[in-house]
Amino acid sequence: MTGTGRETTRGAARERGSARWEARDGARRVTEGSPGGIVLEIAGLCVDYGDGPDAVHAVVDVDLAVHRGEVIGVAGESGSGKSTLAYAATRLLRPPGIITGGDAWFYPEAGEASSRLNLLDASAETLREIRWAELAIVFQSAMHALNPVLSVEVQLTDTLAAHRPEMSAAARRERAGELLEMVGINPDRLSSFPHELSGGMRQRVMIAMALALEPQVVIMDEPTTALDVVTQREILEQVIELRDRYGFSVIFITHDLSLLLELADTIAIMYAGRLVEVGPAKRLFRSPRHPYTLGLLSSFPPLHGEVRALSGIPGSPPDLRRVPSGCPFHPRCRFSLPRCGEERPQLVAVSADGERRVACLLHDGRQSPPAELGNPDAGSVPVAPMAAWGPDGPDRSLPPLDDTALSRPEEGVTPHA
Amino acid sequence: MSYLGRRVGFYLVTIWAAITINFLIPRLMPGNPVQLLIARLQGQGTLSTRAIHALSVAFGLETHQSLVAQYWHYWVQLFHGNLGLSVTYYPSTVVNVIATALPWTLALVGISTVIAFVIGTGIGILAAWRRGSWLEAALPISTFFTAIPYFWLGLVAVAVFGVVLGWFPLSGGLGQGMAVAFNGTFISSALYHAALPAVTIVVTSMAGWMIGMRNMMVTTLGEDYVLVAQAKGLSERRVMMTYAARNAILPSIASFALSLSFVVSGAILVEIVFSYPGIGYVLFQAVQNEDYPLMEAIFLIITLAVLVANFVADLAYVFLDPRTRQEA
Numbered sequence: 175m176t177g178t179g180r181e182t183t184r185g186a187a188r189e190r191g192s193a194r195w196e197a198r199d200g201a202r203r204v205t206e207g208s209p210g211g212i213v214l215e216i217a218g219l220c221v222d223y224g225d226g227p228d229a230v231h232a233v234v235d236v237d238l239a240v241h242r243g244e245v246i247g248v249a250g251e252s253g254s255g256k257s258t259l260a261y262a263a264t265r266l267l268r269p270p271g272i273i274t275g276g277d278a279w280f281y282p283e284a285g286e287a288s289s290r291l292n293l294l295d296a297s298a299e300t301l302r303e304i305r306w307a308e309l310a311i312v313f314q315s316a317m318h319a320l321n322p323v324l325s326v327e328v329q330l331t332d333t334l335a336a337h338r339p340e341m342s343a344a345a346r347r348e349r350a351g352e353l354l355e356m357v358g359i360n361p362d363r364l365s366s367f368p369h370e371l372s373g374g375m376r377q378r379v380m381i382a383m384a385l386a387l388e389p390q391v392v393i394m395d396e397p398t399t400a401l402d403v404v405t406q407r408e409i410l411e412q413v414i415e416l417r418d419r420y421g422f423s424v425i426f427i428t429h430d431l432s433l434l435l436e437l438a439d440t441i442a443i444m445y446a447g448r449l450v451e452v453g454p455a456k457r458l459f460r461s462p463r464h465p466y467t468l469g470l471l472s473s474f475p476p477l478h479g480e481v482r483a484l485s486g487i488p489g490s491p492p493d494l495r496r497v498p499s500g501c502p503f504h505p506r507c508r509f510s511l512p513r514c515g516e517e518r519p520q521l522v523a524v525s526a527d528g529e530r531r532v533a534c535l536l537h538d539g540r541q542s543p544p545a546e547l548g549n550p551d552a553g554s555v556p557v558a559p560m561a562a563w564g565p566d567g568p569d570r571s572l573p574p575l576d577d578t579a580l581s582r583p584e585e586g587v588t589p590h591a
Numbered sequence: 592m593s594y595l596g597r598r599v600g601f602y603l604v605t606i607w608a609a610i611t612i613n614f615l616i617p618r619l620m621p622g623n624p625v626q627l628l629i630a631r632l633q634g635q636g637t638l639s640t641r642a643i644h645a646l647s648v649a650f651g652l653e654t655h656q657s658l659v660a661q662y663w664h665y666w667v668q669l670f671h672g673n674l675g676l677s678v679t680y681y682p683s684t685v686v687n688v689i690a691t692a693l694p695w696t697l698a699l700v701g702i703s704t705v706i707a708f709v710i711g712t713g714i715g716i717l718a719a720w721r722r723g724s725w726l727e728a729a730l731p732i733s734t735f736f737t738a739i740p741y742f743w744l745g746l747v748a749v750a751v752f753g754v755v756l757g758w759f760p761l762s763g764g765l766g767q768g769m770a771v772a773f774n775g776t777f778i779s780s781a782l783y784h785a786a787l788p789a790v791t792i793v794v795t796s797m798a799g800w801m802i803g804m805r806n807m808m809v810t811t812l813g814e815d816y817v818l819v820a821q822a823k824g825l826s827e828r829r830v831m832m833t834y835a836a837r838n839a840i841l842p843s844i845a846s847f848a849l850s851l852s853f854v855v856s857g858a859i860l861v862e863i864v865f866s867y868p869g870i871g872y873v874l875f876q877a878v879q880n881e882d883y884p885l886m887e888a889i890f891l892i893i894t895l896a897v898l899v900a901n902f903v904a905d906l907a908y909v910f911l912d913p914r915t916r917q918e919a
């Protein structure tokens with residue numbers, strides 16, 4: 175499993191990591207076995223584009239907590255509000271986008287509620303200080319994320335200059351060179367301009383830039399989408415390696431759930447602006463609870479092995495101005511119940527350990543869910559040693575899977591060695 | 592071959608073509624300036640054949656020479672800075688007439704154009720940055736000024752501030768009987784005379800820069816790299832100037848170069864309305880007097896101005912936009 179390999183590299187990183195990240199790794203060790211404290215908590219977030227009857231409800235009542243060192247994958251078809259969620263939580267939303275409700279709490283010290291601050295009503299000054307220093311973003315389009323008229327060096331060092339005024343110009347330059355090396359680019363590329371770099375290189379520069387100030391959280395919005403498959407893999411491996419080495423938290427946004435297989439600790443599935451399923455990655459992959467998650471998992475071919483028929487999801491995502499009544503997914507859901515058109519399911523815990531949350535009426539206890547959505551899951555077995563499990567622990571004690579379509583994605587796992 | 596090298600080659604060919612056309616047109620047209628001058632001078636007495644020949648030589652129009660010989664001669668004269676005699680200002684040479692008039696135009700129209708560009712672009716940047724502020728309200732007002740025909744605005748300005756209020760002089764570039772000299776009196780008189788025409792130029796041309804820059808800025812603000820700059824926690828000033836405006840201004844550079852190249856030709860209306868002693872006014876006189884040598888020389892200068900301004904724009908691009916430095 176990738177998990178074990180990751181622990182080893184992370185251990186080695188403790189020696190190599192920078193002072194700040196080292197301290198954080200230390201903090202991680204204290205809470206050994208469970209994810210670090212919460213570093214970013216999105217609560218009840220709602221975002222509209224425009225107002226009045228034609229407003230697009232792009233994000234509706236989203237709750238999501240990011241723990242220190244955790245990789246959260248946010249997946250969903252395009253147009254489901256993933257980018258909007260990221261922009262709103264970091265206050266980078268542009269008009270006509272309006273945050274109509276909710277909070278985005280940032281915890282400068284993990285889990286310390288007393289020191290947390292709400293990004294959504296922080297002053298411009300506070301926001302400027304937190305941005306990039308604690309919360310960096312890598313955007314989808316490496317093509318357009320770099321300023322075409324400034325050299326790579328200027329774009330790497332101006333962040334340092336803004337946040338570390340005490341650093342000398344020479345030190346900034348040296349750090350910029352180090353950052354490039356960190357993502358496998360020759361430091362003599364510092365004087366290059368964006369148009370002189372390939373798409374993959376640009377995205378690496380963006381990643382280097384995101385890590386410049388050793389932030390606690392890095393949001394990556396489809397960082398590999400615009401790239402070819404080979405480059406996509408390289409970048410992904412780079413991200414996995416860096417995050418294993420430095421242990422920052424990642425919110426990895428993608429429309430391609432398969433990318434999250436190797437990467438994510440936790441996965442959040444988004445549909446029509448809502449989270450419909452959230453849970454530990456491996457458990458979610460093995461035993462999806464929401465029909466939409468099941469559909470996404472059946473939509474991608476295994477990376478290795480024969481390609482079987484992909485069932486996919488019929489229909490197309492709803493118009494976010496006029497979301498269907500009841501469960502927004504009901505027109506496309508092959509398990510829909512008669513009441514799905516009227517009752518709106520809430521995101522509620524469905525496993526005994528509370529780690530898995532699903533918004534689907536099938537799991538409200540009034541009927542037993544269909545076999546495909548009721549695979550046994552570690553968290554639903556109330557066993558005593560549960561509390562002692564590490565983040566990857568439950569997997570080791572998973573009951574053997576029966577050979578259903580659901581095990582297919584697992585075959586696709588390629589250890590990135 | 593580098594980008595600049597190619598551009599320089601292009602300009603050299605264009606200059607050659609412009610000069611050649613300038614040489615050919617009057618020679619292919621019926622009548623010639625010498626005959627015109629003779630017609631004018633004959634009012635003051637008859638001219639000897641020798642005098643007529645001397646005039647032909649002076650104008651570089653010896654018709655008995657072959658066209659090729661004349662063409663060669665024309666280039667030689669050009670390199671000696673000899674563009675012939677002016678009919679209107681006879682016996683002044685064309686070069687002298689232009690040398691006297693050009694500085695006035697460059698100072699008045701040139702500086703006004705630069706001021707309009709700087710102010711307009713600056714307001715455009717701010718208007719886009721502060722969407723919804725009062726600056727946005729200034730846009731329709733300035734559009735109104737661009738829509739007014741220039742000479743009309745100029746005449747109204749002369750009527751109101753010159754005639755009715757008497758705040759500014761009605762015409763000229765200097766006080767009565769003053770000579771060009773670089774002392775306080777000269778400069779203040781020159782500024783006083785230039786104020787009204789300069790303000791009308793700035794007011795009418797500023798809006799174009801403002802609207803163009805604002806629109807380009809709004810587009811640029813939507814770019815991912817501006818969002819990245821904000822996400823990086825850079826100062827507002829740096830995001831606005833170094834990330835947004837720095838890119839948004841690129842398309843304006845070409846138009847600015849073009850407008851600089853129109854300083855000479857664009858001066859005509861202003862200088863007629865304000866009887867300003869610049870090149871536009873001289874061209875107006877030349878046209879009225881069918882003064883071909885003078886007209887030709889002015890057209891040549893206009894052509895050169897366009898080319899020089901474009902060359903400067905190319906240099907600016909190479910400096911401002913690294914993408915043009917690419918070998919291709």
Ligand SMILES: Nc1ncnc2c1ncn2[C@@H]1O[C@H](COP(=O)(O)OP(=O)(O)O)[C@@H](O)[C@H]1O
Pocket residue numbers: 223224230232250251252253254255256257258259269270271494
């Ligand atoms: N500027 C905008 N104006 C209006 N609607 C928008 C705007 N940006 C995004 N949307 C809408 O918001 C929804 C979510 O978009 P987005 O967050 O980009 O989705 P994703 O990142 O999941 O593809 C989409 O339905 C999209 O049409």
Ligand code: SF4
Pocket residue numbers: 464465466501502503504505507508509510511514519533534535536
């Ligand atoms: S609530 Fe009903 S329609 Fe919605 S996903 Fe569950 S079964 Fe399907």
Ligand SMILES: [Mg+2]
Pocket residue numbers: 256257258395396
């Ligand atoms: Mg997106």
